[in-house]
Amino acid sequence: xxxxxxxxxxxxxxxxxxxxxxxxxxxxxxxxxxxxxxxxxxxxxxxxxxxxxxxxxxxxxxxxxxxxxxxxxxxxxxxxxxxxxxxxxxxxxxxxxxxxxxxxxxxxxxxxxxxxxxxxxxxxxxxxxxxxxxxxxxxxxxxxxxxxxxxxxxxxxxxxxxxxxxxxxxxxxxxxxxxxxxxxxxxxxxxxxxxxxxxxxxxxxxxxxxxxxxxxxxxxxxxxxxxxxxxxxxxxxxxxxxxxxxxxxxxxxxxxxxxxxxxxxxxxxxxxxxxxxxxxxxxxxxxxxxxxxxxxxxxxxxxxxxxxxxxxxxxxxxxxxxxxxxxxx
Amino acid sequence: xxxxxxxxxxxxxxxxxxxxxxxxxxxxxxxxxxxxxxxxxxxxxxxxxxxxxxxxxxxxxxxxxxxxxxxxxxxxxxxxxxxxxxxxxxxxxxxxxxxxxxxxxxxxxxxxxxxxxxxxxxxxxxxxxxxxxxxxxxxxxxxxxxxxxxxxxxxxxxxxxxxxxxxxxxxxxxxxxxxxxxxxxxxxxxxxxxxxxxxxxxxxxxxxxxxxxxxxxxxxxxxxxxxxxxxxxxxxxxxxxxxxxxxxxxxxxxxxxxxxxxxxxxxxxxxxxxxxxxxxxxxxxxxxxxxxxxxxxxxxxxxxxxxxxxxxxxxxxxxxxxxxxxxxxxxxxxxxxxxxxxxxxxxxxxxxxxxxxxxxxxxxxxxxxxxxxxxxxxxxxxxxxxxxxxxxxxxxxxxxxxxxxxxxxxxxxxxxxxxxxxxxxxxxxxxxxxxxxxxxxxxxxxxxx
Numbered sequence: 001x002x003x004x005x006x007x008x009x010x011x012x013x014x015x016x017x018x019x020x021x022x023x024x025x026x027x028x029x030x031x032x033x034x035x036x037x038x039x040x041x042x043x044x045x046x047x048x049x050x051x052x053x054x055x056x057x058x059x060x061x062x063x064x065x066x067x068x069x070x071x072x073x074x075x076x077x078x079x080x081x082x083x084x085x086x087x088x089x090x091x092x093x094x095x096x097x098x099x100x101x102x103x104x105x106x107x108x109x110x111x112x113x114x115x116x117x118x119x120x121x122x123x124x125x126x127x128x129x130x131x132x133x134x135x136x137x138x139x140x141x142x143x144x145x146x147x148x149x150x151x152x153x154x155x156x157x158x159x160x161x162x163x164x165x166x167x168x169x170x171x172x173x174x175x176x177x178x179x180x181x182x183x184x185x186x187x188x189x190x191x192x193x194x195x196x197x198x199x200x201x202x203x204x205x206x207x208x209x210x211x212x213x214x215x216x217x218x219x220x221x222x223x224x225x226x227x228x229x230x231x232x233x234x235x236x237x238x239x240x241x242x243x244x245x246x247x248x249x250x251x252x253x254x255x256x257x258x259x260x261x262x263x264x265x266x267x268x269x270x271x272x273x274x275x276x277x278x279x280x281x282x283x284x285x286x287x288x289x290x291x292x293x294x295x296x297x298x299x300x301x302x303x304x305x306x307x308x309x310x311x312x313x314x315x316x317x318x319x320x321x322x323x324x325x326x327x328x329x
Numbered sequence: 330x331x332x333x334x335x336x337x338x339x340x341x342x343x344x345x346x347x348x349x350x351x352x353x354x355x356x357x358x359x360x361x362x363x364x365x366x367x368x369x370x371x372x373x374x375x376x377x378x379x380x381x382x383x384x385x386x387x388x389x390x391x392x393x394x395x396x397x398x399x400x401x402x403x404x405x406x407x408x409x410x411x412x413x414x415x416x417x418x419x420x421x422x423x424x425x426x427x428x429x430x431x432x433x434x435x436x437x438x439x440x441x442x443x444x445x446x447x448x449x450x451x452x453x454x455x456x457x458x459x460x461x462x463x464x465x466x467x468x469x470x471x472x473x474x475x476x477x478x479x480x481x482x483x484x485x486x487x488x489x490x491x492x493x494x495x496x497x498x499x500x501x502x503x504x505x506x507x508x509x510x511x512x513x514x515x516x517x518x519x520x521x522x523x524x525x526x527x528x529x530x531x532x533x534x535x536x537x538x539x540x541x542x543x544x545x546x547x548x549x550x551x552x553x554x555x556x557x558x559x560x561x562x563x564x565x566x567x568x569x570x571x572x573x574x575x576x577x578x579x580x581x582x583x584x585x586x587x588x589x590x591x592x593x594x595x596x597x598x599x600x601x602x603x604x605x606x607x608x609x610x611x612x613x614x615x616x617x618x619x620x621x622x623x624x625x626x627x628x629x630x631x632x633x634x635x636x637x638x639x640x641x642x643x644x645x646x647x648x649x650x651x652x653x654x655x656x657x658x659x660x661x662x663x664x665x666x667x668x669x670x671x672x673x674x675x676x677x678x679x680x681x682x683x684x685x686x687x688x689x690x691x692x693x694x695x696x697x698x699x700x701x702x703x704x705x706x707x708x709x710x711x712x713x714x715x716x717x718x719x720x721x722x723x724x725x726x727x728x729x730x731x732x733x734x735x736x737x738x739x740x741x742x743x744x745x746x747x748x749x750x751x752x753x754x755x756x757x758x759x760x761x762x763x764x765x766x767x768x769x770x771x772x773x774x775x776x777x778x
Contacts, residue, residue: 009497029533048597050596069508092567094439095439110438110592112592113591113592113596114592115587115589116588116592117385117586117587135714137720139710139714142709142713143710148402172778181656181729183718183726183727184718185720187714188663188729190714191710191712191713191714192716194707194714196707198703198707199703202702202707227677229677230670233350233623235675237669240619240660240666241616241662241665242659242666243612243615244608244610244611244612245662249604249607249608250605253605253656253659
């Protein structure tokens with residue numbers, strides 16, 4: 001075998017630690033900063049304008065102050081481009097503001113305008129939460145069915161929550177705007193992360209069916225190494241494709257591509273360093289609960305002293321018929 | 330076996346040809362006579378790519394019937410006709426009391442909003458001896474008038490005629506008044522108008538649109554024939570024309586408000602297409618390069634399959650009459666990366682089988698069989714996410730979900746069927762040893778990785 005012989009499962013604590021080092025600051029950022037919710041979620045007006053004459057944001061702000069919109073976010077883009085985020089404006093207000101801008105800076109070209117009423121914002125938020133929840137639930141059902149074990153499903157979903165948290169944290173830390181395409185990012189990450197975990201779990205399932213006498217943690221480690229090339233290659237090609245969108249796709253879609261890249265990277269990472277180790281720890285924990293206290297003091301990692309407990313039938317399962325088999329042995 | 334291979338190859342070629350025909354329509358059938366035209370893309374582009382406005386209006390009244398909304402839709406259609414928009418779409422979401430209007434390529438969305446969203450209830454109000462200045466507003470209950478100065482006076486709204494009494498309305502420029510709207514009342518209303526003006530000479534007949542005073546003329550003489558004129562309050566001819574349009578189309582049965590407006594100017598739309606096409610080319614080239622470098626001959630075969638994959642997506646989008654949006658393009662590019670995944674899984678399993686010392690033929694057989702389970706399981710979970718998006722999402726999310734769903738299905742087909750045909754084909758030729766050799770070199774690289 002020309003495979004590397006790294007002990008990923010043995011060092012799994014480092015994987016957990018690394019994840020926590022990313023997620024804890026992320027959670028702090030989320031609770032302190034929150035997310036930079038765009039008008040899609042909060043309701044409001046977003047305008048991307050191109051003006052005829054040079055301007056400073058201060059001049060524009062003066063105009064907005066006149067309309068009692070002092071809290072608007074006003075940014076200067078490339079050239080004479082201007083982007084404004086403010087509350088939901090009535091038709092009259094918008095016409096008057098554009099007129100005022102025309103008076104000061106000449107012709108105003110509307111590049112993009114998004115006006116979203118507060119009701120639609122709320123609806124979108126509910127749809128986003130509902131969508132992720134339903135997607136997760138259906139996937140648990142499918143995986144539980146295909147792998148005949150809830151453990152695989154739960155481990156895959158914890159890894160998935162990990163990935164969602166990382167993406168949320170990335171958006172919170174970078175203050176990137178969260179809009180309706182962010183929902184698409186989250187659900188793609190849901191799909192991709194699960195996809196990646198399943199390919200790895202499938203390898204574990206395959207190996208479980210073939211080798212009887214190997215301890216579960218060794219088997220998982222070997223499965224990871226065997227699936228590593230595929231996992232890396234797929235992530236590389238996907239990130240190459242999305243990277244092209246990030247660098248060449250224009251500003252409108254850059255944040256979207258950023259979210260996908262983060263999600264794909266963490267999705268590949270979590271299959272190896274979160275989902276699979278969790279499977280092992282769960283297995284070891286279940287074992288400790290069953291065996292006598294003396295045996296429980298044995299090191300958790302390394303070859304199991306009781307060959308029977310490492311048989312494939314007992315490893316991931318937890319189903320009644322398999323338990324009987326074990327007791328007979 | 331060989332004959333079945335040719336059969337499969339023929340099948341793949343047939344699918345490719347069919348997909349090309351659906352996506353680019355090089356052959357057109359007029360009656361039964363096929364004619365050749367130059368192939369071009371027939372995809373519907375979303376508003377975010379070609380520019381335009383998407384407006385969501387919401388009925389302001391509770392208990393709105395479907396008939397009301399259909400009435401609103403008919404009137405909106407007439408008003409849009411005046412804007413000269415090519416292929417507008419109007420959709421009623423009756424449960425949400427919403428009407429979604431899409432106006433591709435519109436230059437002035439503000440005007441569209443003004444024109445579409447106005448209730449346009451015109452009223453001729455008898456205000457007796459009181460002349461009201463333009464801009465004065467009646468309260469909703471019609472008992473009080475707020476003057477532009479902010480002062481409020483008590484004046485019941487005594488409506489004599491409404492927009493429903495009008496037969497036609499036209500805007501012109503009058504020498505004295507500037508832009509005006511001439512109107513003609515319907516036969517029966519014209520008679521009432523004549524009677525009314527005869528009996529009320531010297532009193533003010535105030536013209537009110539959506540509770541706001543346009544002008545407050547005095548009746549100087551009996552008006553016969555039901556002809557009248559609305560003057561004053563117009564900045565330019567355009568405004569007078571818009572009012573004429575509103576009057577001709579009639580008032581909306583239910584008042585509406587704009588709840589969502591998404592406008593992409595034509596400049597930005599064109600820019601998005603160019604940029605996303607560029608990103609697509611570069612992404613595809615990078616993915617193909619990677620496949621060639623890593624999997625050599627198999628990579629080349631997989632790249633051929635990838636070409637067919639892109640063709641299939643275009644055909645599916647065109648065939649389903651789906652609309653391609655910017656997130657949709659991102660979905661396609663993402664799925665190009667993921668399409669390779671199925672191939673990678675197959676090649677890795679094939680490599681393992683070869684290393685176990687199996688013959689090339691056996692390695693292909695078992696490799697594919699083992700990979701099939703993995704591919705189906707992993708893609709089903711992605712598909713679940715995509716279908717949830719499809720079901721829940723609207724607008725940009727939906728566009729993304731459509732391409733992702735099509736992409737996942739097409740990628741399974743190309744990897745499982747198409748790449749297999751190519752690999753089987755090559756394995757029967759002198760190039761077969763290349764397949765084997767390359768599978769072995771892949772292993773060394775993995776050690777370095």
